[in-house]
Amino acid sequence: MLTDVRTPRDLKKMTSAQLAELSGEIRSFLVESVSRTGGHLGPNLGVVELTLALHRVFDSPRDLILWDTGHQAYVHKLITGRQDFSRLRKRGGLSGYPSRAESECDLIENSHASTALSYADGLAKAFGVRRVTDRAVVAVVGDGALTGGMAWEALNNIAAGNRPVIIVLNDNGRSYAPTVGGLAEHLTALRAGHDRENVPRRGRHPADGGSPAGACANDRPGDAGEAPEPAAPGGVFESLGLAYIGPVDGHDIAATESALHAARALGRSVVVHCVTRKGRGYRHAENDSSDHFHGIGVIDATTGKATTTSMARTWTSVFAEEMVHLGAERPDVVALSAAMLAPVGLDRFADAYPDRVFDVGIAEQHAATCAAGLAAGGLHPVVAIYATFLNRAFDQLLMDVALHRAGVTFVLDRAGITGDDGPSHNGMWDMSVLQVAPGLRLAAPRDAAQLRAQLREAVRVSDAPTVVRFPKGGVGADIPALERIGGVDVLYRTGPSGGRRDVLLVSVGAMAATCAEVAGRLAARGLGVTLVDPRWVKPVDRALLHLAGWHDLVVTVEDGARAGGVGAALAQALCDAGVDVPCRAFGVPTAFLPVAGRAELLEEVGLSAPGLEGEIRRLLTRRPARDRGGSDRPPLSDRLVIS
Numbered sequence: 001m002l003t004d005v006r007t008p009r010d011l012k013k014m015t016s017a018q019l020a021e022l023s024g025e026i027r028s029f030l031v032e033s034v035s036r037t038g039g040h041l042g043p044n045l046g047v048v049e050l051t052l053a054l055h056r057v058f059d060s061p062r063d064l065i066l067w068d069t070g071h072q073a074y075v076h077k078l079i080t081g082r083q084d085f086s087r088l089r090k091r092g093g094l095s096g097y098p099s100r101a102e103s104e105c106d107l108i109e110n111s112h113a114s115t116a117l118s119y120a121d122g123l124a125k126a127f128g129v130r131r132v133t134d135r136a137v138v139a140v141v142g143d144g145a146l147t148g149g150m151a152w153e154a155l156n157n158i159a160a161g162n163r164p165v166i167i168v169l170n171d172n173g174r175s176y177a178p179t180v181g182g183l184a185e186h187l188t189a190l191r192a193g194h195d196r197e198n199v200p201r202r203g204r205h206p207a208d209g210g211s212p213a214g215a216c217a218n219d220r221p222g223d224a225g226e227a228p229e230p231a232a233p234g235g236v237f238e239s240l241g242l243a244y245i246g247p248v249d250g251h252d253i254a255a256t257e258s259a260l261h262a263a264r265a266l267g268r269s270v271v272v273h274c275v276t277r278k279g280r281g282y283r284h285a286e287n288d289s290s291d292h293f294h295g296i297g298v299i300d301a302t303t304g305k306a307t308t309t310s311m312a313r314t315w316t317s318v319f320a321e322e323m324v325h326l327g328a329e330r331p332d333v334v335a336l337s338a339a340m341l342a343p344v345g346l347d348r349f350a351d352a353y354p355d356r357v358f359d360v361g362i363a364e365q366h367a368a369t370c371a372a373g374l375a376a377g378g379l380h381p382v383v384a385i386y387a388t389f390l391n392r393a394f395d396q397l398l399m400d401v402a403l404h405r406a407g408v409t410f411v412l413d414r415a416g417i418t419g420d421d422g423p424s425h426n427g428m429w430d431m432s433v434l435q436v437a438p439g440l441r442l443a444a445p446r447d448a449a450q451l452r453a454q455l456r457e458a459v460r461v462s463d464a465p466t467v468v469r470f471p472k473g474g475v476g477a478d479i480p481a482l483e484r485i486g487g488v489d490v491l492y493r494t495g496p497s498g499g500r501r502d503v504l505l506v507s508v509g510a511m512a513a514t515c516a517e518v519a520g521r522l523a524a525r526g527l528g529v530t531l532v533d534p535r536w537v538k539p540v541d542r543a544l545l546h547l548a549g550w551h552d553l554v555v556t557v558e559d560g561a562r563a564g565g566v567g568a569a570l571a572q573a574l575c576d577a578g579v580d581v582p583c584r585a586f587g588v589p590t591a592f593l594p595v596a597g598r599a600e601l602l603e604e605v606g607l608s609a610p611g612l613e614g615e616i617r618r619l620l621t622r623r624p625a626r627d628r629g630g631s632d633r634p635p636l637s638d639r640l641v642i643s
């Protein structure tokens, strides 16, 4: 049946029996395909019936169906003409998120959560201004995404707007883990309100085997606390002025369709509260206690087990381990996560110090300013988030942390190119945007030993924000230093000692392994190379300025935006110091990168060893003739002040 579905219109003539059969086929397809490619299996298994109901009631693309975060749009793709999932999240294959290039049924490509309601408010307003009255605006938002502040900014406006927005709340009680906070409790009460007779003792969300009438998603199993008072029907949503329909069993197509038809007929903004189960229909996902297979790698579909159990250390695991040690030594160190405790490696710290870890929900802005509060309260907070998600908390970092000289440490995992999660997931902007934060210190460790060391150095700073950033995935062998000059580690040098050398190769963070290979290649061609790792890339270390004066060319290599990045800051510092040496920064271009693997993209943007070697040799052939034997030390202004 699935292959016969070419467009959503093909759904409209199906009987309920056919729809049930189609749901089963889709689930089998998702399990078989996503277990081969990896991807967001759990979230998509949870929206099979909901998606079919949406596309039977509304006419996409005429009616707009928006997916918040977008990781749960696989079923939407299957029924809008995209059924080749063989290269999901790979170059040339389907993106793991909606993509306008793939279909006119897609709109939001940004995988950052909590944005769909703002898009919907804007679209509704636009239809109002243009007097468009025959196109529905529908936004699907998860309970997790609803913990994001932007969602409430949008709700505030939608409630006051005069054009209807249909908000489909996909409430599976989880982000990765059970969704936290007052909202999760409120949604439980709303679910409980659905069935007043047997409001359950504080049990678990249906996703975790609790009763369907609704139980507290984030209770520990067996917690026999007081049953939540059922909320007034509609709860906070009706209090805001929105209509409320539900809670509805989001796995019952007929019931969901009926709720959606009612919502459409209302002619005003409404929340349709659908209760679903992440991982529904695949027992390994449903029974998975950590995240219900939120995002998986390649697994054996029969056993649900990963097919490759790589024992290699990951950057995240090194951070996780060091945090536990720090927690023992520093009782003032606390940790914050934005609904990603395990993915960022704070789960072990949470197990060891449950009272010193705070999951704030998908709320990075709140995390940053809450951390400023924690610092003002005498603690040293470590905010662990993915680098790309720091973008939305930049003002809080700048004004609530840096302006107040608060000792907050931001640990940015997935920094640099991540690749398969698409353009909005690359952690490529942090080292550029953070350059303008006065007093902020930015570390980019090159290996596990430096991650441990620099994390410790960071949490020792109590009067300024510190940032430690590292990429996704495995971390290689430690790269020892020959010596340390100032704060700069010299990793490799060849060519005449005491005299000028051809190139100072400044490696930023995890690019050290690549740069070591480049240095070796250049040396093999008889070029004089000094390879250094500045460790703390902001502020610029004065030792770099001294070293630069002894080389014909300064090259910086960073897995981050080239524009305004570390290389740009170094070039500016050299210029300010009157050190006249040609500079070249290699980094990620100012572009949204296509979906592809990290290694593929690094090569494509010129950050692979062969590419770098070729470019550096080309630059050296263009250098002006110099007095190569002179021992003239470069003038170095002693007026140099580095912010």
Ligand SMILES: Cc1ncc(C[n+]2csc(CCOP(=O)(O)OP(=O)(O)O)c2C)c(N)n1
Pocket: 043, 069, 071, 072, 111, 112, 113, 141, 142, 143, 144, 145, 146, 170, 172, 174, 175, 176, 278, 294, 338, 339, 340, 362, 364, 389
């Ligand atoms: C701003 C932001 N922070 C964190 C994430 C990482 N993330 C992706 S999906 C997800 C959980 C989303 O939960 P929910 O909205 O309930 O959707 P579900 O997966 O349950 O369908 C998170 C935290 C993100 N995409 N955007």
Ligand SMILES: CC(=O)[C@@H](O)[C@H](O)COP(=O)(O)O
Pocket: 069, 071, 111, 294, 295, 343, 414, 418, 421, 472
């Ligand atoms: C949708 C989202 O933001 C996350 O689930 C992301 O896909 C996780 O990426 P990692 O696989 O790098 O943890």
Ligand SMILES: [Mg+2]
Pocket: 142, 143, 144, 145, 170, 171, 172, 173, 174, 175
């Ligand atoms: Mg959820």
